[in-house]
Amino acid sequence: MMISFAPMEGVTTATFRRVYKEHFTGVDRYYTPFLAATQTGCFKKRETREYTPFDPLLVPQVMAAKAEHVIWAARLLADAGYEEVNLNLGCPAATVVTKKKGSGMLADPDLLDRFLDGIFREQDLPKLSVKTRIGFADPGEAERLGEIYGKYPISEVIIHPRVREDFYNRPLSLQGFEAMKKHLPCPVAFNGDIRTVEDAGKILTAYPDTEHLMIGRGLLADPLLAEKIKAGEGQKAEEERKAEGAAEDKNRIRDFVTDLWDAYSEILSGERDVLFKMKEIWFHLGSSFPDCEKQLDKLKKCRTAADYRGITETMFRQSQGGVLYSCHV
Ligand SMILES: Cc1cc2nc3c(=O)[nH]c(=O)nc-3n(C[C@H](O)[C@H](O)[C@H](O)COP(=O)(O)O)c2cc1C
Numbered sequence: 001m002m003i004s005f006a007p008m009e010g011v012t013t014a015t016f017r018r019v020y021k022e023h024f025t026g027v028d029r030y031y032t033p034f035l036a037a038t039q040t041g042c043f044k045k046r047e048t049r050e051y052t053p054f055d056p057l058l059v060p061q062v063m064a065a066k067a068e069h070v071i072w073a074a075r076l077l078a079d080a081g082y083e084e085v086n087l088n089l090g091c092p093a094a095t096v097v098t099k100k101k102g103s104g105m106l107a108d109p110d111l112l113d114r115f116l117d118g119i120f121r122e123q124d125l126p127k128l129s130v131k132t133r134i135g136f137a138d139p140g141e142a143e144r145l146g147e148i149y150g151k152y153p154i155s156e157v158i159i160h161p162r163v164r165e166d167f168y169n170r171p172l173s174l175q176g177f178e179a180m181k182k183h184l185p186c187p188v189a190f191n192g193d194i195r196t197v198e199d200a201g202k203i204l205t206a207y208p209d210t211e212h213l214m215i216g217r218g219l220l221a222d223p224l225l226a227e228k229i230k231a232g233e234g235q236k237a238e239e240e241r242k243a244e245g246a247a248e249d250k251n252r253i254r255d256f257v258t259d260l261w262d263a264y265s266e267i268l269s270g271e272r273d274v275l276f277k278m279k280e281i282w283f284h285l286g287s288s289f290p291d292c293e294k295q296l297d298k299l300k301k302c303r304t305a306a307d308y309r310g311i312t313e314t315m316f317r318q319s320q321g322g323v324l325y326s327c328h329v
Pocket residue numbers: 006007008009010011032033034061088090091131160168191192193194214215216217218
């Protein structure tokens with residue numbers, strides 16, 4: 001079973017992925033946050049840095065409104081060494097949706113059909129996978145969308161079982177997941193709300209043919225989650241780990257965030273930008289430190305590197321460690 005780190009714009013950057021890999025195992029594949037393919041025929045410099053130099057564990061993700069934009073992007077990425085390119089059909093942001101990109105395309109199934117038809121008519125493209133929601137406004141749309149995806153030689157469909165209107169926090173629709181999945185001849189990956197070893201176990205039990213779990217916020221909240229899932233840890237193993245390995249795990253997370261700070265300091269222009277990036281990480285990671293509520297509040301408001309260091313050091317010192325085993329994103 002494969003675990004991938006979900007693409008997260010502004011969070012799972014090339015820098016983040018490099019530092020994460022240096023500290024943790026268990027994640028087999030990474031995706032770039034979406035690269036915007038437009039009529040320009042090339043990616044912006046910032047986006048190019050996301051997929052160069054070539055990384056064999058990486059799948060570049062592209063978002064586009066037109067088939068011809070996907071085609072140039074896929075060719076360019078194939079030339080850079082990538083055998084697979086992922087299409088973003090899930091982004092719920094209003095600025096994206098109004099241009100009928102991301103999940104915006106799901107609101108118009110005929111447009112989606114023409115879009116895919118235009119792409120798959122083209123010969124010699126790398127493998128194309130899709131990351132999608134189950135609809136725009138209603139999980140009932142999953143059937144029709146599944147039928148459309150099922151017509152094309154898509155290499156894999158990664159399903160996030162929410163509709164666009166759900167954004168990221170409403171309950172998942174497993175019914176919608178099943179309704180889409182049954183139309184798909186290709187492998188199907190599950191993405192959404194996997195935060196514990198038990199969550200992963202439930203999905204693998206419900207859908208035993210699942211060979212790929214994609215995890216985003218769960219891995220940010222508990223960077224060791226993929227290792228734990230791979231180790232097949234159940235509740236009992238977690239209990240033992242709480243007693244034995246908590247301090248060590250905490251140290252690993254501290255080393256990770258320290259190195260991440262340093263890595264961002266090297267490429268960003270000032271302390272404020274680095275702080276902004278790290279606060280975004282802590283927004284998720286903080287849920288593994290529920291006994292540090294006050295410090296987390298201070299962290300949100302802090303304005304200097306010195307304050308940041310003081311606050312995070314206090315958290316690593318104070319936190320009981322055991323909390324690292326149940327994240328509540
Ligand atoms: C801040 C943020 C940025 C995201 N950026 C992307 C993106 O660039 N491409 C994409 O396909 N999904 C993106 N997503 C969605 C995630 O990849 C994932 O589908 C979602 O978080 C649900 O999975 P999770 O519950 O494991 O986090 C983003 C989500 C968040 C919260």
